Structures are given as structure tokens and as C-alpha cells.
Amino acid sequence: MSNINDNALKQNTILYGKSHTYTIEKILGQGSFGITYLAMTQVKVSGSLGELATTIQVAIKEFFMRDINGREENTVTCGSRGGVYYDYKKKFSREAENLSKLNHPHIVKVLEYFEANNTVYYAMEYVDGGNLDTYIAQHKSLTEAESIEYAKQIGSALSYMHAHKMLHLDLKPGNIMLRKNKETVLIDFGLSKQYDENGKPETSTTVGSGTPGYAPIEQSNYHEGKDFPATMDVYALGATMYKMLTGIRPPEASEILNDGFPAYELQKHQVSDSLIASIAKVMSAMKKDRPQSVAAFLETLGNKNTKVTFENDENTISTDANYILTDNIPVRESRKKPKGIMLMLATILVLAVAIAYSVSKPGGSTGKDAPSQTELFAKTVKAAEAGNVEAQFELGNMYFYGRNGTPINNPLALTWYQKAAEQGYAAAQFAMGQMYAIGFTVQKNMSEAVKWYQKAAEQGHMEAIQKLALYYEGGNVENYSEAAKWYQKAVEQGDMHAMYNVGQCYENAQNNSEAVRWYRKAAEQGIADAQWKLGHLYQYGSLGISEDKAEAIKWYRKAAEQGDEFAKECLQKLENK
Numbered sequence: 001m002s003n004i005n006d007n008a009l010k011q012n013t014i015l016y017g018k019s020h021t022y023t024i025e026k027i028l029g030q031g032s033f034g035i036t037y038l039a040m041t042q043v044k045v046s047g048s049l050g051e052l053a054t055t056i057q058v059a060i061k062e063f064f065m066r067d068i069n070g071r072e073e074n075t076v077t078c079g080s081r082g083g084v085y086y087d088y089k090k091k092f093s094r095e096a097e098n099l100s101k102l103n104h105p106h107i108v109k110v111l112e113y114f115e116a117n118n119t120v121y122y123a124m125e126y127v128d129g130g131n132l133d134t135y136i137a138q139h140k141s142l143t144e145a146e147s148i149e150y151a152k153q154i155g156s157a158l159s160y161m162h163a164h165k166m167l168h169l170d171l172k173p174g175n176i177m178l179r180k181n182k183e184t185v186l187i188d189f190g191l192s193k194q195y196d197e198n199g200k201p202e203t204s205t206t207v208g209s210g211t212p213g214y215a216p217i218e219q220s221n222y223h224e225g226k227d228f229p230a231t232m233d234v235y236a237l238g239a240t241m242y243k244m245l246t247g248i249r250p251p252e253a254s255e256i257l258n259d260g261f262p263a264y265e266l267q268k269h270q271v272s273d274s275l276i277a278s279i280a281k282v283m284s285a286m287k288k289d290r291p292q293s294v295a296a297f298l299e300t301l302g303n304k305n306t307k308v309t310f311e312n313d314e315n316t317i318s319t320d321a322n323y324i325l326t327d328n329i330p331v332r333e334s335r336k337k338p339k340g341i342m343l344m345l346a347t348i349l350v351l352a353v354a355i356a357y358s359v360s361k362p363g364g365s366t367g368k369d370a371p372s373q374t375e376l377f378a379k380t381v382k383a384a385e386a387g388n389v390e391a392q393f394e395l396g397n398m399y400f401y402g403r404n405g406t407p408i409n410n411p412l413a414l415t416w417y418q419k420a421a422e423q424g425y426a427a428a429q430f431a432m433g434q435m436y437a438i439g440f441t442v443q444k445n446m447s448e449a450v451k452w453y454q455k456a457a458e459q460g461h462m463e464a465i466q467k468l469a470l471y472y473e474g475g476n477v478e479n480y481s482e483a484a485k486w487y488q489k490a491v492e493q494g495d496m497h498a499m500y501n502v503g504q505c506y507e508n509a510q511n512n513s514e515a516v517r518w519y520r521k522a523a524e525q526g527i528a529d530a531q532w533k534l535g536h537l538y539q540y541g542s543l544g545i546s547e548d549k550a551e552a553i554k555w556y557r558k559a560a561e562q563g564d565e566f567a568k569e570c571l572q573k574l575e576n577k
Contacts, residue, residue, distance in 0.1 A: 007035075007064065007069065007070060007071045008027050008030070008035050008037070008071075009024050009035075009037060009062070009074060010024070011024060011025060011026060012024065013074060015039070015060065015116055015117075015121060016114075016116060017111075017112050017114040017116075017121070017123060018112050018114045019111070019112050020041045020042070020043070020111065020112065020123065021041060021042070022039040022040065022041045022058065022060060022123060023039055023040045023041070024037050024038075024039050024060070025037070025038045025039055025040060025057075026038050028059060030064075030066065031066075032065070032066050032067070033063065033064070033065055033066075033088065033092065034061050034062055034063055034064055034092075035061070035062045035064045036059055036060070036061050036062075037059070037060045037061075037062065038057060038058075038059060038060075038126060039057070039058050039059070039060045039123070040055055040056070040057060040058075041055070041056060041058055041111075041123070042054065042055050042056075043056055043111075056126075057126040057128075058111060058123045058124060058125065058126050059108075059123070059124050059125070059126045059127075060121055060122070060123045060124075061096075061121065061122055061124070062076075062119060062120075062121050063076075063088075063089055063092040063093075063119045063120045063121070064076060064119065065078075065084075065085055065088060068084060068085050069085065069119075074117045075117050075118050076117055076118045076119040077118070083504060083507040083508065083515070083533075083543075084504070084508065086536060087504075087529075087533075089119060089120055090532065090566040092120050093113065093115070093120045093566055093569075094565055094566055095189060096110070096113035096120060096122040097113060097565065098166060099113075099122065099189050100112065100113055100122065101164070102160070102161065102164065102166070104156070104157050104160045104161075105183070106153050106154065106156055106157035106183070106184055106185055106186055107157045107160065107161070107185065107186050108124045108125055108127065108177070108185050108186065108187045109124060109125045110122050110123070110124045111123040111124060111125070124187075125185075127177035127178070127179055127185045127187070128180070129177060129178040129179045129180045129182070130177070130178055131173065131174055131175075131176060131177050131178065132150070132173040132174075132176040132177070132178060132184065132240075132244075133172070133173035133174040133176075133243075135173075135178055136173055136243060136244055136247055137247070139247075140247045141244070141245055141246055141247035141269055142244045142245065144245070144271060144272065144275060146244070147241055147244040147245050148241075148275075148301050150176075150184055150244060151237060151240070151241050151244075151298065151301065152298060152301075153183060153184045154171070154176060154184055154186060154237060154240065155237060155294045155295075155297070155298045157184075157186045158171070158186075158233050158234075158237060158294045159293070159294045159295055161233075162228075162230050162233070162293070162294065165228065167228075167229070167230070167232065167233055168186065168189060168233050168236070169210055169215075169219070169232060169233065169236075170188060170189075170210050170211060170214075170215075170236075171186070171214060171233055171236035171237060171240060172211050172213075172214040172236065172239070172240060172243075173240055173243050173244070174188075174211075175187055175188040176240070210232075210236070212252045213239060213243075213249045213250040213251065213252055214235075214236045214239045214240065214250065215232070215235070215236065215253065216231070216232050216235035216236075216253050216283075216285075216287065217253040217254065217257060217285055218232070218287060219232050229287070230292070230293055230294070231287040231290050231291075231292060232287075233294065234282055234290055234291055234292075234293065234294055234296075234297050235253075235282060235283060235287075235290060237282070237294060237297060238278075238279050238282030238283045238290075238297065239283060241279055242265075242266070242279055242283070245266055245269055245271050245275075245279075246265045246266060246268075246269055247269075248265065250283070253283075253285065254438065254440075256283060256285055257285040258440075261279075261280040261283060263276050263280065266279065275301065278297070278300040278301055281300070282297050282300075373405040373406075374405070377398065377405070377406055380394055380395050380398065381395060384416060384419070387423075389420050389423040389424075389425045389428075390420075390425070392416045392417075392419045392420040392423070392425070392428070393416070393417065393420040393425055393427060393428045395416040396412075396413045396414070396415075396416035396417040396420065396428065396431070397413070399412040399413035399416065400413035400417075410440070410441045411441060413441070414435065414441045414442065417431045417432055417435070418432060421452065421455070424455075424459070426455075426456045426459040426460070426461040426464070427456070427461070429452045429453075429455040429456035429459075429461070429464070430452070430453065430456040430461050430463060430464045430467075432448075432452040433448075433449045433450070433451075433452035433453040433456065433464060433467065434449070435449075436448040436449035436452065437449035437467075446471075450468065450471060453467045453468050453471075454468060457486065457489065460489075460493060462490065462493050462495070465486050465489045465490045465493065466486075466490060466495075468482075468483075468486040469483050469486035469487045469489075469490060469498070469501065470483075471483075472486065473487075473501070473504075473505060473508075480505040480506070480508050480509035481505070481509060483501075483505045484502050484505035484506060484509075487499075487501040487502045487505060488502055496522070496525045496526075496527060497522070497527055497529070499518050499521050499522035499525065499527065499530070500518070500519065500522040500527050500529050500530045500533070502518040502522075503515045503516070503517075503518035503519040503522060503530065503533070506518060507543065512543040512544045513544060515543055516537070516543050516544065516545060519533050519534055519537070520534065523555060523558070526562070528558075528559045528562040528563075528564045528567070529559075529564075531555045531556075531558040531559035531562070531564075531567070532555070532556065532559040532564055532566065532567045532570070534551075534555040535551075535552045535553070535554075535555035535556035535559065535567065535570060535571075536552075536570070538551040538552035538555065539552035539556075539570070539574060549574065549577075552574060553571060553574055553575060556568075556570050556571040556574065557571055
């Protein structure tokens with residue numbers, strides 16, 4: 001698939017939507033998951049002369065996985081990796097539906113979404129003023145006033161999305177178009193996620209890692225099903241302002257974590273101290289230190305009393321570099337990752353370390369009898385030097401966090417984590433794996449990372465098990481049998497959804513009988529993705545299963561009863577046939 005034109009729809013191809021008919025004019029671009037076309041269609045407009053038909057240009061996005069799909073005539077094909085394709089197609093369709101519900105002056109308007117040619121399309125307004133990234137390049141950098149105005153427009157769109165429980169997750173100048181009157185329009189919702197009224201995601205996949213420089217440190221390891229993390233979009237809005245004001249890409253979140261915020265780039269462009277402080281705060285490594293909403297950030301843009309604090313190096317703004325999360329972050333994917341995903345996983349910017357040992361254990365001394373920070377540190381050092389593995393791990397935490405008044409010292413943190421890891425402490429072994437995966441304090445080395453993950457995983461450490469499964473499933477190596485082994489370990493640890501992942505691994509390894517067996521086990525455990533999958537297999541007669549409309553309806557209905565919108569749509573279509 002060396003040339004985009006080899007697999008794109010040809011000029012003058014006709015697409016039939018639900019409400020409109022489209023004629024393809026040309027290709028606008030292609031990404032990993034889609035091709036965007038310029039097309040013509042007719043719409044009816046009302047005026048003083050009544051209702052008239054007029055021809056307009058629209059942009060059409062076609063779901064097309066560059067590394068998986070081919071095309072015969074107009075029909076999209078997927079070869080032996082159909083399971084992966086159909087899973088992502090389902091996700092794309094859901095996101096197109098969610099996007100079609102939005103109506104805001106600074107969000108691209110979706111006319112409709114529809115299925116054709118064995119794939120999904122959505123048609124949207126065509127914004128022909130170019131994108132903000134190009135506009136910035138043409139002007140080298142933008143003024144404070146212009147940057148703030150654009151931030152307010154983009155911010156109003158994000159606030160609207162957040163009010164509708166939807167995140168963008170890939171905000172950057174390249175995804176912001178400019179109308180001819182220079183008003184901004186937010187586009188490209190390929191990573192977007194919809195949440196229900198309780199703050200729970202409507203899909204069960206992990207979020208995408210976003211774009212380096214614009215994604216916060218926690219995004220690459222964030223798993224849906226937690227809270228509603230609006231701060232990820234808030235961070236990206238601040239990073240977008242950084243690009244507008246300097247003309248250069250923002251530093252990656254890991255660079256800010258390690259080196260602090262580069263105030264000097266903004267100072268070189270005569271940006272006011274108050275605005276520098278606002279951007280530094282919104283791009284804080286720790287999400288708790290950022291404004292918690294877009295509105296809160298926009299409010300700071302007019303605040304001239306914001307203080308900016310500099311370290312000894314006058315060019316660097318202080319940020320919390322002692323950023324480490326507990327290791328109870330789920331990282332399992334519920335969808336097969338495309339090739340190259342471990343390039344993302346290897347640069348995960350979250351160091352997840354369990355705090356299994358705490359100096360302030362329940363039942364410990366409190367109040368006036370509690371030891372001082374100095375005494376706590378001294379006791380921990382003494383115990384660690386005597387070989388107490390929990391104390392060694394805690395001492396690593398103290399140096400990494402700067403806990404209990406301990407000065408941050410990452411090399412010493414690494415030393416004590418390694419001592420605990422070498423004694424077989426699973427959380428420390430996982431921490432070592434994370435450090436080698438990201439290249440934090442050590443040279444990045446995935447072989448070393450995998451070695452430490454495996455040591456922790458063999459002791460039942462869930463996050464290490466999931467890391468290994470992801471690594472073998474779709475990373476630098478592609479070993480589906482090894483991935484299936486680790487997903488089965490996750491099942492043994494109580495992760496029932498991992499049964500579905502086992503099925504995916506066997507399907508990708510073309511072991512159809514095992515794939516079906518695991519899909520069925522997952523479906524019988526109430527996993528909606530697996531129930532939808534069985535419905536799909538029975539509907540189309542796939543993986544050795546014979547077509548059976550009644551069985552397809554049964555499994556689609558089970559998934560639909562759990563709120564799976566795509567299963568509802570499949571069920572409705574099948575019952576109406």
C-alpha cells in the first residue's frame with residue numbers, strides 16, 4: 001500500500017448516504033485509520049423564494065485501516081485480520097454517531113454517517129481556509145491577543161464537548177481549521193471518547209496516546225472507566241497556545257517532567273509573565289496542578305496577578321517533577337492494537353509504582369507521638385540498608401517523590417528500587433520495567449523492560465501481566481501465542497475482559513477454533529464486546545461458524561441489553577431483513 005491513490009476511492013465515485021448522495025472529487029488526506037475526501041452533494045435551503053436545491057462541497061471521512069485494508073472495486077477488504085478491522089470499525093461508527101450529535105459554531109458540523117462498501121463514512125462541512133498549524137508557520141508566531149482569541153474559540157468548543165461528556169484527546173493546531181473569516185473549527189475526532197451521565201465511557205478501549213507535545217503525561221496509560229479526565233484536553237489547549245505564541249512544537253510531557261517548563265521560548269517572543277505562568281500551570285506534569293476545566297484555564301488568561309516561579313536556572317519554570325502513579329492503573333486494551341503500538345507503549349510517560357509499604361501504616365503512631373520526618377527517613381534508611389525489601393522500596397519512593405521532606409534524587413530512587421527488585425519485590429520489578437520502557441534515569445531498553453515486567457508478572461502483578469500481553473500482541477514483536485498466554489494469566493487474576501483479548505490473539509494467529517472458544521467464554525461471562533463478536537460471527541458465518549440468524553440476533557441482543565449501541569444497530573438491521 002505504497003500509494004494513497006492505490007486504495008482510495010476514484011474521482012467521480014458515487015456514495016449513497018442516508019439522506020444525501022455524494023460524488024467524490026479528490027483525496028484530501030490519509031491517516032492510519034481513515035481517508036478524507038472532498039466531495040459534492042446537493043442540499044435543500046429555504047429562503048424567500050421557498051425551498052431550493054444547491055450543490056455544496058463537503059469532506060467525507062472513510063474508515064480505512066492503512067496497515068490492514070485493501071480494496072476491490074469500491075469495497076474495502078481486510079484479509080485474515082478481519083477481526084481487528086471489524087472491532088475498530090464498530091468503534092469508528094460509534095464515534096461518528098457521537099460527533100453527529102454535536103452542534104457548535106467552532107466544531108465541524110457532521111451532516112450524517114452511513115455504511116457502504118463494507119466500511120463506515122461520515123460527511124461533514126468542508127472548511128477551506130487551511131489549518132491553524134499552517135497559519136502559524138506562515139506568520140512564524142502569533143500575537144498574545146490573537147492567540148488568546150483563538151484559545152477562547154477553541155475552548156468554547158471543548159467546553160461544549162465536555163458538557164456533553166465527550167473528550168477530544170487529540171487537540172493540536174493541525175486539527176483546528178480556519179474559516180475564511182479566520183474563525184476556528186475543531187476537526188478530527190479520531191481519538192474522541194463519549195462518556196455517559198455517570199462519567200463512564202461508552203466504549204471500553206484505552207484512549208489513544210495523542211500527539212507528542214500536546215498530550216499530557218498520563219494520557220498514554222489512561223484507561224477508560226475511571227473518571228472524566230477533562231484535564232487531558234485542558235493540557236492540550238495550553239500546548240496549542242504554546243505553539244501559537246512561539247511557532248515551535250511544545251516540548252513532550254516527559255521533557256517538562258524531567259527538565260521543567262521552558263519559559264525562555266515564550267520570553268523570547270515577549271510573552272507577558274502572566275500568560276507564561278498560565279501556560280506553565282496548564283502544562284503541569286501533575287494533572288492535579290492544572291486548571292480542572294477549560295473555563296478555569298480561560299479565566300486565568302486575563303489574570304494579571306498570576307505568579308510565575310523560576311528555579312535556579314532562570315530559563316526554567318518549576319513544575320512537580322516527582323510524578324509517579326500507583327500501579328493499579330488498568331492498561332488492558334479491549335481492541336487489538338495496530339502494528340507499531342509499542343512505539344507508543346515504549347514511550348509511556350507514566351511511571352507506575354505501587355506503594356505497598358508505607359511509613360504511615362494503619363495502626364502506626366499518630367499525633368504528638370508520631371516520629372518527625374527526619375526520624376522517619378533515618379529509620380527507613382536503616383531498615384533498607386539492613387536489607388528490608390519493603391523499606392528499600394519505600395526509600396526509592398521517598399527519593400522519587402521527595403516524600404517526608406526527602407530531597408528528590410532520581411538516581412538514588414533507581415538504586416533502591418533496583419535493590420528491592422533484585423530481592424524479588426514485584427512492585428519494584430514493575431517499576432524497573434517502567435523505567436527502562438520510558439528511559440527514565442536509565443537508557444531506554446525494551447529488552448530490559450520486558451525482563452523486569454516478566455519477573456513481576458510471574459508473581460501475579462496485574463499491570464506487568466497486561467504490559468507483557470500488549471507488548472507481544474502488537475508491538476515491536478508480534479507473538480500472538482505469547483500474548484494469549486499473558487492474557488490468560490490476566491484472566492486467572494480476575495480480569496474477565498481479558499478472555500476477549502485471548503480470543504483476538506488466537507484469531508490473529510488464525511487459530512479459529514480457539515478464538516471462537518475464548519470469544520464464547522467471554523460472552524458467557526457477560527462481556528459485551530464478545531457478545532457482539534459472536535453475533536457478528538453468526539451473522540456472516542466466520543471463523544468456522546455457520547451462518548445462523550437466530551444465534552446472531554441472540555448475541556446482538558445480549559450486547560444491546562448492556563447498552564452497546566453498535567450491537568443495537570446490528571440487531572435492528574438484522575431483525576428488519
